[in-house]
Amino acid sequence: MANIQEVAQKAGVSVATVSRVLNNNSTVSPSTRLKVENAIKELNYEPSMLGRNLRNSESRLLLVLIPSISNPFYTEIINGIQNTAIAHHYNILLCETNSNPEREDIYFNMVKNKLADGVISMDPTVNMQKLIELAENHSIILCSEYDESNVIPYVSIDNELAAYHAVKHLIKIGNEKIALINSDEKFLYARQRRSGYERALAEFNLPLRKEWIYNTTQLDFQDGVQAMRMLLKLKEKPSAIFAVSDTLAIGALKEMNASGLKAPDDIAVVGFDNISFSNMTNPTLTTVAQPMYKMGCTAATMLINSIHENKVESILLDHELIIRESTMG
Amino acid sequence: MANIQEVAQKAGVSVATVSRVLNNNSTVSPSTRLKVENAIKELNYEPSMLGRNLRNSESRLLLVLIPSISNPFYTEIINGIQNTAIAHHYNILLCETNSNPEREDIYFNMVKNKLADGVISMDPTVNMQKLIELAENHSIILCSEYDESNVIPYVSIDNELAAYHAVKHLIKIGNEKIALINSDEKFLYARQRRSGYERALAEFNLPLRKEWIYNTTQLDFQDGVQAMRMLLKLKEKPSAIFAVSDTLAIGALKEMNASGLKAPDDIAVVGFDNISFSNMTNPTLTTVAQPMYKMGCTAATMLINSIHENKVESILLDHELIIRESTMG
DNA sequence: CATAGTAATGTAATCGATTACAAAATAAAT
DNA sequence: ATTTATTTTGTAATCGATTACATTACTATG
The missing domain is CATH 1.10.260.40 (lambda repressor-like DNA-binding domains)
Incomplete structure (x- = not known):
């Protein structure tokens, strides 16, 4: 060449x-x-971009950190990020961390090393300490996941409110015994969604029973299966379930199926995220949709603004409850 | 800094x-x-990697082209690529082309521009002409998808044989009227799988009826739904279906469900790819598994060898038929 | 025609590293 | 103590671009 x-x-x-x-x-x-x-x-x-970038000390590359590409939740967000980035002549580098700190370090180093101009992190397991440190000298945006300290700008939804709406819907259609399949509560969103769940129950004077709250370690289908298996073993079974992720909800539906139970007649189910599979299950899954594409666009815009030294404010976007067969009689 | x-x-x-x-x-x-x-x-x-890379004229970055991250098929392959790459001190850049030639160009330019050392393409819609041109001066490996001309080294499976096995399985369990839900036959794998389907039918003297072959434009669930809808309208309905992708097969199952039909009693279904969701459907899906992780590792190893100027030979890996409920009485 | 003013092009420093080669410092041998 | 061999360190070119500043080539004006 x-x-x-x-x-x-x-x-x-x-x-x-x-x-x-x-x-x-x-x-x-x-x-x-x-x-x-x-x-x-x-x-x-x-x-040669190497020569050019060295001279201009920019790479026009944006890092996007996700824990795993197998989670369909990220698909549309990434589309939004990518389209926005390209419109501003940036390219994105998808980085799958597998929640592995070493891998994370590799990507952080790329930023320190000027091989990337900024980072959008969607990894809930990210080492927040290190990220905040990195944010002192570099542009970083949190997307969907965030940190309460609000040191790093974020775009997300109001998880507490969304969970509240989901549970209220279950109550409105006649359920009083509502279980929660939550992920590990070390994650902020998990704590927030639990809090919304509790608020809805409290508002309608429904009992909050700790055996109806199941925490999973991961968000795989199999975790949902496991959760439902436990819930079905209870003496007093719930009549409805709010799962904080569609993957968990789908696993739960699968286990119900295996036990000859039908949603919503036996147990109503609400998921979270509106992944594309959620419309393929039998019954189709009621779920909370986040404006994922828009979230991606917003995150990218914020990051590019931040790179250009503009001040950037955190944003909460609106969610939407999508009612399907798993809660429709 | x-x-x-x-x-x-x-x-x-x-x-x-x-x-x-x-x-x-x-x-x-x-x-x-x-x-x-x-x-x-x-x-x-x-x-600074910029300085270092400029001097060494290498970036230790590998490009991985996929049409869409939403296709779960790529997940494990990418894991394999990533682990192998990291073991050799390379990092990967996931590039979602959305089958958009302009986006493709952007990534090709990164290679020409020395911002990446090589490419693993898994995009069946890639512009093969351009890719071959690029391969003259750069290291490129095709993974899963390939080109018959064999100008560019590839790693894949024997699609013809895999399809043959899948259809033979349907025949062995007593089916004589077997439909094929294929994707667009502009893709090599689609032609190869059709050919395996035809060979199995021929071997058992079963009729090859063109109304039992449905070609979809995409590989989304919805395409599978659509395909099944058409097949169910036929006067003489098939008793079994081989779909060249799990997403299509799952869409087909969904439509059967909607019509009150059960697999395998009414219609047996075999998919292809063994995506994680294929074990979550009701009934669970019989499918052809490709050794995805290994395929990723192999592709990465080949690419790195090629970058280091070693000669690289194309490889075909073994597949495996995974029998689940959708073909089990 | 001389001269000022503008447009077009060139020279050379620079970005941040690596590395061949030169030079200095140290150790070993006579 | 002098020479030689070896280890350690420094100098400066290099990778491939960008750009401030200098220079040259035009054009226009009096």
Whole structure:
């Protein structure tokens, strides 16, 4: 691959002139511009981003941290991020951390090393301490997951309110014994959603029974299966279930099926996230939809603003309850 | 962020010495090494990859092209790629092309621009012409998808044989009227799987009826729903279905459910890919599993070998038929 | 025609690292 | 003590671009 020197030589001009043509900056006479353009074509020249980035000390690359690409929840968010980034001439680098701190470090280093201009983190297991440290010198946005200290700008939804709405819906359709399948409450969203669940119960004077709250370690289908298995063993079984993730809810439905139970007649189920599978289950799953695409766009816009040294404010977007068969009689 | 000059100054040595400590290359005396290491710590210095990469003209970044991260099929492959890459001190850049040629161009340019050292393409819609052109000067591996011309090394499975096995299984359990839900046959794998389907039918002297072959445009659930809807409208309905993707098969199951039909009693169904959700459906889905993790590892190993100028041969890995409820009486 | 003013191009420093080669410091041998 | 060999360190070129500043080539004006 040719470099700028060779192009300059072939065109019979200096490297500066070639660079000017490349960036169509200052005034280059039409005739020399043509000469340079021809030389570029002939040599099949492509400017090296390494050289350019080193000089400009920017990479126009954005890091997007996700714990696992297998979680369909991230799909639309990433689309939003990507479209927005590309519109601003940035590219994104999808980084799957698998919640592995070492892998996380690799990506943090890319930012420190100027190989990326900023980070959007969607990893709830991210080392917040390190991230905050990184945020002192670099642009970082939290998306969907965030930190209460509000040191790092975030975009998310009101998890407490969303959970409240979901549970209220279950109550409205006649349920009084409502279980919660929650993830590990070390995560902020898990604590917030539990709090919304509790608020709804309290508001209608329904009992809050701790055996109806099951915490999973992961968010896989299998965890939902396991949770439901436990709940069905109870003497007093719940009549409805709010799961904080569609994957858990789908696992729960699967286990109900295996036990010959039907939603919503035997047990009504509400999930969270509106992943594409949630419309493929039998019955289809009632769920809370987050404005994922918009969330992605917003996160990207915030990050790019932050990179350009603009002040950035955290944002909470609206959610929506999508009622399907698993809560419709 | 400090640079190597400042470290050198603080340590009272030359930049060369600092660089030597960084790469713990040649012999640096223990005492100066200590001085340098202290300076590095004090200044919180991290070497700039831009400078290093420019000088070494490598980025140690691998591009992984996928059409869409929403397809769960890629999950394990990517894990394999990532683990192998990291073991060799490479990082991967996940690139979602959305089958958009412009986006594809962006990523191709990153390679031409030395911002990435090589590419693993898993995008069946990739512009093969351009890719082959790129392969003249750069390291490229095709994974799962490939090109018959064999100009670019690939790792895949024997699609014809896998389809043959799947259909033979349907025949063995007593089906004679077997439909094929195939994707667009512009894709090589689609042609190969159809060919395996036809071979199995021919071997058992079963009729090959063109109304039992349905081609979808995409691989979404909805396409499977649509396909099944058409097949159920036929005067003579098939008794079994081989779908070339689990997503299609799951859509088909969904539509059967909606019509009050049960697998396998009314219609047996076999999918392809063994995505995690295929074990969550009701009934669970019989499917052809590809050794996805291994495929990813192999692809990464091949690419890294190729980057290091080693000769690389294409490889076909073994598949496995996983029999579940959708074909078990 | 001389000269000022503007447009076009070139020169060379710079970004932050690596490394061949040169030079200095130290150790070993006579 | 001098020479030689070896270890350690420094100097400066290099990777491929951008850009401030200098210089040259035009144009216009009196």
